[in-house]
Amino acid sequence: MSSWKIPDDKIEDAKLLFKNIKSRRAVRDVKKDPVPDEYIHKVLEAASHAPSPENYEPWRFIIVRDKKKLKIMGEHAIKGCVTMFGTMLPRTEINHRFGYMPSRAVAVSVNLMASGWRMCYIRDAPVQIVVAVDSKRAMAKDISPITVISGAHLNHLPFVCSGLALMNASLMASALGLGSCIHNFEFQDPTDEREIAEMLNIPQPHWKISATLSLGIPIRERTLGPPRTKVEKLAFEDEWGKWYKPKNKLDW
Numbered sequence: 001m002s003s004w005k006i007p008d009d010k011i012e013d014a015k016l017l018f019k020n021i022k023s024r025r026a027v028r029d030v031k032k033d034p035v036p037d038e039y040i041h042k043v044l045e046a047a048s049h050a051p052s053p054e055n056y057e058p059w060r061f062i063i064v065r066d067k068k069k070l071k072i073m074g075e076h077a078i079k080g081c082v083t084m085f086g087t088m089l090p091r092t093e094i095n096h097r098f099g100y101m102p103s104r105a106v107a108v109s110v111n112l113m114a115s116g117w118r119m120c121y122i123r124d125a126p127v128q129i130v131v132a133v134d135s136k137r138a139m140a141k142d143i144s145p146i147t148v149i150s151g152a153h154l155n156h157l158p159f160v161c162s163g164l165a166l167m168n169a170s171l172m173a174s175a176l177g178l179g180s181c182i183h184n185f186e187f188q189d190p191t192d193e194r195e196i197a198e199m200l201n202i203p204q205p206h207w208k209i210s211a212t213l214s215l216g217i218p219i220r221e222r223t224l225g226p227p228r229t230k231v232e233k234l235a236f237e238d239e240w241g242k243w244y245k246p247k248n249k250l251d252w
């Protein structure tokens, strides 16, 4: 058995990291006030430090602050939300999603979703950072041998990378005290995505929008969030179906 122990200072760093991971929330209600550029830059710097295969950095970030463009994105998102929650899902299911909230708040949230108003923040937040990825390249070179040989099964890699970049960005936003929310309701159908890509001059067809990050100064602190499933209900040992049972756990 290994006697290796994590040094105390590392444990303190890890605790802080975990605290920041757990306290990050999707914060949609933000003020209209602009976000100073130095904070936007730091958020994007964090995003740019995400890993990618051969460090090929498949992402580009479009900082959208133009009111007309924000309005169009917001309208697409409201439409997408109504399509999804207003007609497709029974309200009981939406209720179930908000089960962690006090019942009064559930009723409000259900209505906000069903009416699409929950997505107004996409129009009203001062900044939206649209992330586009190069969907044609899976590696660093324009025509990488890996792309040629392995083909389609690597198509998801740029989107994996974009998720990592978005995670870094939202953690940095949260650490700075900014509100941020990753979203994609404005791209519910391919026509919406095409229209927004054209509006933002994103080269088509191979640059794909993966998601957007809203940024703003929070109106209020948000601490309550949806609970997470325990690791023991998510992880298997060596094969699917054989639940992972940790022998020890850290008590933080």
Ligand SMILES: Cc1cc2nc3c(=O)[nH]c(=O)nc-3n(C[C@H](O)[C@H](O)[C@H](O)COP(=O)(O)O)c2cc1C
Binding pocket: 024, 025, 026, 027, 028, 118, 119, 181, 182, 183, 184, 185, 186, 211, 225, 226
């Ligand atoms: C890929 C992705 C897409 C999402 N799309 C939307 C969206 O379109 N609109 C929205 O309001 N929130 C969206 N969210 C935010 C999630 O609803 C939110 O992160 C989730 O409920 C967990 O809450 P928390 O972030 O506060 O922990 C998205 C999150 C991710 C990671």
